[in-house]
Amino acid sequence: MAKKEISSAVIKRLPRYYRYLGELLEEGIDRISSNELSERMRVTASQIRQDLNNFGGFGQQGYGYNVRYLHEEIAKILGIDTKHNMIIIGAGNLGLAIAKYANFGKRGFIIKALFDKNPELIGKKVGDIDILDMDMLESFIKENDIEIAALTIPKGDATAIAQEAVSYGVRAIWNFAHTDLRLPEYVTVENVHLSDSLMRLSYNIRWQEKDDING
Amino acid sequence: MAKKEISSAVIKRLPRYYRYLGELLEEGIDRISSNELSERMRVTASQIRQDLNNFGGFGQQGYGYNVRYLHEEIAKILGIDTKHNMIIIGAGNLGLAIAKYANFGKRGFIIKALFDKNPELIGKKVGDIDILDMDMLESFIKENDIEIAALTIPKGDATAIAQEAVSYGVRAIWNFAHTDLRLPEYVTVENVHLSDSLMRLSYNIRWQEKDDING
Numbered sequence: 032m033a034k035k036e037i038s039s040a041v042i043k044r045l046p047r048y049y050r051y052l053g054e055l056l057e058e059g060i061d062r063i064s065s066n067e068l069s070e071r072m073r074v075t076a077s078q079i080r081q082d083l084n085n086f087g088g089f090g091q092q093g094y095g096y097n098v099r100y101l102h103e104e105i106a107k108i109l110g111i112d113t114k115h116n117m118i119i120i121g122a123g124n125l126g127l128a129i130a131k132y133a134n135f136g137k138r139g140f141i142i143k144a145l146f147d148k149n150p151e152l153i154g155k156k157v158g159d160i161d162i163l164d165m166d167m168l169e170s171f172i173k174e175n176d177i178e179i180a181a182l183t184i185p186k187g188d189a190t191a192i193a194q195e196a197v198s199y200g201v202r203a204i205w206n207f208a209h210t211d212l213r214l215p216e217y218v219t220v221e222n223v224h225l226s227d228s229l230m231r232l233s234y235n236i237r238w239q240e241k242d243d244i245n246g
Numbered sequence: 247m248a249k250k251e252i253s254s255a256v257i258k259r260l261p262r263y264y265r266y267l268g269e270l271l272e273e274g275i276d277r278i279s280s281n282e283l284s285e286r287m288r289v290t291a292s293q294i295r296q297d298l299n300n301f302g303g304f305g306q307q308g309y310g311y312n313v314r315y316l317h318e319e320i321a322k323i324l325g326i327d328t329k330h331n332m333i334i335i336g337a338g339n340l341g342l343a344i345a346k347y348a349n350f351g352k353r354g355f356i357i358k359a360l361f362d363k364n365p366e367l368i369g370k371k372v373g374d375i376d377i378l379d380m381d382m383l384e385s386f387i388k389e390n391d392i393e394i395a396a397l398t399i400p401k402g403d404a405t406a407i408a409q410e411a412v413s414y415g416v417r418a419i420w421n422f423a424h425t426d427l428r429l430p431e432y433v434t435v436e437n438v439h440l441s442d443s444l445m446r447l448s449y450n451i452r453w454q455e456k457d458d459i460n461g
Contacts (some may be wrong), residue, residue, distance in 0.1 A: 034457070037288070037321040042446075042449060043446070045445070045449070046439070046441070046442035046443075046445040046446060047439075047442065048428075049445065050424070050425075050439075050441070050442070054425075068453070072426075073426075075319035078407075079256055079307070087301060104400070107453075109445045109448055109449045109452070110448040110451055110453075111445060111451030115448060115451070116389050123343065123346075124290060124339045124340070124342040124343035124346060125339070125340070125343035128338065128339035128340035128343055128416055129340075129440070131339060132426065132440070134441060135441070138441065138444070138445070139448075140448075168279055178451060179447065179451075202451060202454075203447055203451050205443070205444065205447055209265070209349065210265075210269075211262075211287075211288075217454070219447060219450040219451050219454060221443055221446055221450070222441065223438065223443055224261070224262075224265075225344070225347070225438065226260065226265070226349060226350070226353065227261035227265065228261075228420070228436055229256075229350060229353070229355060229420065229436070230260070230261040230264065230324045230326060230353070231261060231357075231436055232326055232332060232394065232418050232434055233324055233325040233326050233354075234257060234260070234323070234324045235418065235434040235436070236325055236330070236393065236394075236417060236418050236434050237323075237324070237325030238325075239432070239434060242381035
């Protein structure tokens with residue numbers, strides 16, 4: 032499992048492979064050929080063979096891929112074969128949506144607490160998960176070995192709060208705030224910029240129209 | 247404003263330029279040099295000059311970019327200089343989070359209604375926006391010239407419901423369901439796969455560790 036040999040383009044595609052392989056397992060399918068997988072994923076069979084050959088070439092002519100094995104190998108590469116303790120900062124609707132999405136737990140992302148500064152929310156529970164006061168952030172991160180903080184707050188405070196969480200030991204920020212965070216280089220930041228996504232959609236609508244009109 | 251001359255790599259970066267230019271306007275900054283913008287965006291000045299030269303070369307040596315002009319030009323290219331009528335299908339926490347996020351409205355994405363099949367939600371309001379019964383989907387889309395449907399429902403029903411919305415006239419799906427939709431090619435689909443994003447984050451944590459250990 033040598034990272035350096037796998038290109039970042041392949042890495043970017045891995046979560047999608049993982050998702051499709053998971054769906055196959057749910058359907059009770061143990062083996063699949065690159066052609067069948069190609070049809071499902073709408074990617075060429077040759078691309079699939081090239082991508083999956085990175086993981087030891089366990090596809091065989093006329094035999095197909097071992098779905099469970101591949102699913103497990105990709106999980107290891109993605110680092111989701113171990114548990115990750117996570118907190119959510121911001122108990123608004125987006126924070127609650129993430130807290131309630133059970134599939135993250137299945138993939139090893141364990142949500143340990145939500146944090147908010149709103150006194151009306153502090154002390155409440157979301158399922159089994161407590162909503163705690165921001166004052167507790169330091170002690171909670173240190174005592175619960177928190178690796179990941181999801182940031183579901185407005186952009187104004189986002190960098191300051193992320194820096195605070197990092198100073199207490201958080202190593203990765205899942206950033207939903209509509210801004211780019213200023214953090215030390217060793218911190219992993221994964222951005223989910225919903226407005227940017229909506230603008231890409233809008234761009235595609237606009238130019239699809241023009242293409243329709245212009246031929 | 248010729249689309250064909252702009253590479254898809256530049257297009258992908260446009261929402262980020264748009265965001266930074268918007269922040270500059272909020273701060274009352276009208277002109278900015280590529281060097282200053284480079285420092286803010288943590289992109290090389292030469293990349294910024296290359297990217298922004300696509301839009302007519304309105305940066306001048308020693309004078310800088312006209313922030314408002316550039317902001318407006320990029321808005322046109324992104325198709326956010328006109329209004330887009332949108333509905334949200336799925337009035338769970340994620341649907342509510344999107345409905346309440348005022349910035350989408352500011353960028354011309356007008357949320358006209360939420361839809362759900364849960365009788366306890368139907369008839370309620372989120373701010374000014376009604377939560378309607380799925381039975382109303384067809385007439386509402388047709389009567390309100392709905393272009394975009396945000397899909398904030400579990401993956402099981404997602405493709406069927408997206409197909410239904412498209413058959414009534416929706417032209418673009420903003421898909422939060424954890425699956426790839428099967429839709430006609432002329433439909434614009436923009437996916438927000440949160441689990442995929444979390445796996446990329448996990449991948450970065452894992453290999454950052456190894457790099458730390460291995461030097």
